[in-house]
Amino acid sequence: MSTRAPGAVAAVDLGATSGRVIVGRVGADTLEMEHVARFPNDPVALADGLHWNVLGLYGAALDGLRKAFRAEPSIASIGVDSWAVDYALLREGRMLGEPFHYRDARTAIGVQRVHERMPHAELFARNGLQFLPFNTLYQLAAEPADLLAFADTALLVPDLIGCWLTGVARAEATNASTTGLLRGDGRDWDAELVTALGLPGRILSPVVAPGEALGPLRPEVAARLDAPAGTTVTAVGSHDTASAVVAVPMQADAAAYISCGTWGLVGVEVDRPVRSPAALQANFTNEGGVDGRIRLLHNVMGLWILSEAVRGWEREQGHRIDLPTLLDSAPDVDPRSVPVFDVDDPRFLPPGDMPARIDAWCAEHGLRAPRTRVDHVRAIVESLAQAFADAVHQAARIGAVEVRTIHIVGGGALNELLCQRTADRAGLPVVAGPVEATALGNVLVQARAAGLVTGSLAALRDLVARTQPLRRHEPRA
Secondary structure (H helix, E strand, O other), X not given: OOEXXXXXXXXXXXXXXXXXXXXXXXXXXEEEEEEXXXXXXXXXXXXXEEEOOHHHHHHHHXXXXXXXXXXXXXXXXXXXXXXXXXXXXXXXXXXXXXXXXXOOOXXXXXXXXXXXXXXXXXXXXXXXXXXXXXXXXXXXXXXXXXXXXXXXXXXXXXXXXXXXXXXXXXXXXXXXXOOOOEOOOOOOEOHHHHHHOOOOHHHEOOEEOOOOEEEEOOHHHHHHHOOOOOOEEEOOOOEHHXXXXXXXXXXXXXXXXXXXXXOEEEEEEEOOOOOOHHHHHOOXXXXXXXXXXXXXXXXXXXXXXXXXXXXXXXXHHOOOOOHHHHHHHHHHOOHHHOOOOOOOOHHHOOOOOHHHHHHHHHHHOOOOOOOOHHHHHHHHHHHHHHHHHHHHHHHHHHHOOOOOEEEEEOHHHHOHHHHHHHHHHHOOOEEEOOXXXXXXXXXXXXXXXXXXXXXXXXXXHHHHHXXXXXXXXXXXX
């Protein structure tokens, strides 16, 4: 990897529960991050359903970027990543309401409308996307026809933020690949498919690849941020998992990754989409990665179940529940005394009383439900670890990758019990870290585009391996 002197970029990383603004400093042997802002991302329940407060997120991101330029005036670029599938409709630049949350129940009618025109197996043969009821194509199909007719643009969340920063409407390829409407080569929209589903192709913006410049900050935005005129906004792997996979310090032909946060995205990296009957049956998905790579993966429910269980206990008790204390006690619970339940059961998708749902699942399957909160935590960890292990072995078979190591990145890398039990249940070593993989991947793509580093994905991952703390868990009998 050839380099020049270390320089700085700013990453806006919007997660499903919180957002951050981070200054990244990158050079030959330097990969450092400074958190300058963190803010909550709380959905809003309105009369018509559950929405994201995207205007609040944008305002918080601007405040964070202003702090970033105060901390590091030499920032060369800004990049934005977020969760996938959700979008805003616009007309003449005005947003037609806050974006719906993917956990809103309205998508059922969209699934019905799409599958009446094209069943999932036929869709999978074209787009390689797993069935999830909230995929963008189902959400668009659930929109009122007159609203779609009135709109002139649809932008996924990071593309929307990028448009507000620059005035340029573009669709970044990795996130566009989660809509189900992208061509198999990942370079443009599948116009034939869009028409077949009765959706308006005119609302889809031109597709750009990670590393391409969206444009300079709008002058009024630059003034608000105290940023130099002409500061560039760069398209990164704007799907947060695409950015996270950039920063997995792995040997791609011998490893599986788990990007573990609200969701657990479990998969391997391959050269081309895998649309085999086995991939269809296992409900695997082919999503775009940086440098044209394909993320062959399966969505596992993730730490959402654990965090929502804690929120349920807090609502019940009327005070804060300390999750770290519960996790510290969980290793003392005999794993044979708690049930392993199916974390991918649809009942666990919406907000609600997770412990009661776990108990109901156990009753339906003839298993004894966990008795205490610590038992529930241990059951959730064991169930996630089993789901992760199963998905790793499926990904290896379907993608024809000889997996010798599992890498867990994201917040789940901090959960030592989950990492160890995943290693135990998979029978493979787990390398945990980096925790901030998404922000690191965002920073690395920007840094390469700005000329602060050069090289392949392997070179970027080597820089991660040399500079970030990692922890190894060997499988136990």
